[in-house]
Amino acid sequence: MKNRKAPFLQSVMYALAGIITFFSKERNGQIQLAVSVIAIVFAWIFSITKTEWLIVLILCAVVMATEMLNTAIEKLCDRVTTDYDEIIKVVKDVSAGAVLLVSLLAVITGLMIFVPYLINCFQ
Numbered sequence: 001m002k003n004r005k006a007p008f009l010q011s012v013m014y015a016l017a018g019i020i021t022f023f024s025k026e027r028n029g030q031i032q033l034a035v036s037v038i039a040i041v042f043a044w045i046f047s048i049t050k051t052e053w054l055i056v057l058i059l060c061a062v063v064m065a066t067e068m069l070n071t072a073i074e075k076l077c078d079r080v081t082t083d084y085d086e087i088i089k090v091v092k093d094v095s096a097g098a099v100l101l102v103s104l105l106a107v108i109t110g111l112m113i114f115v116p117y118l119i120n121c122f123q
């Protein structure tokens with residue numbers, strides 16, 4: 001088998017190409033990027049604390065990274081077969097479940113951080 005090991009910088013370029021492909025071609029990626037940008041704008045407007053910034057940024061990255069992995073897994077599954085397959089169903093469902101789990105965590109945490117600032121705004 002041909003050795004395809006890339007040097008470190010080359011590997012970083014491949015990874016960057018993956019990020020660009022995800023955000024330019026995948027609708028879910030574009031939606032999550034837009035939601036993350038909105039969260040960051042609100043975080044800046046409300047001058048949230050350093051700890052809250054860390055939580056917001058980590059959750060944005062975790063949600064997007066999980067969706068990227070889910071997209072990669074879906075594409076690989078579709079390359080294996082597009083016919084109905086019980087294992088493919090489990091793989092895709094578990095992968096989508098991971099996205100749902102971190103997304104729910106992000107929504108709940110986001111509400112816990114931003115709602116008090118919003119309430120303060122209207123008082």
Ligand SMILES: Nc1ncnc2c1ncn2[C@@H]1O[C@H](COP(=O)(O)OP(=O)(O)OP(=O)(O)O)[C@@H](O)[C@H]1O
Nearest residue numbers: 028074081082083084085086088089090092093096
């Ligand atoms: N080849 C297959 N065999 C069995 N079940 C499948 C197969 N392809 C898809 N499914 C089922 O359909 C669901 C949706 O699959 P799909 O690939 O359309 O993902 P999606 O979450 O809708 O993707 P997208 O990111 O495009 O919105 C899967 O979670 C799985 O339950």
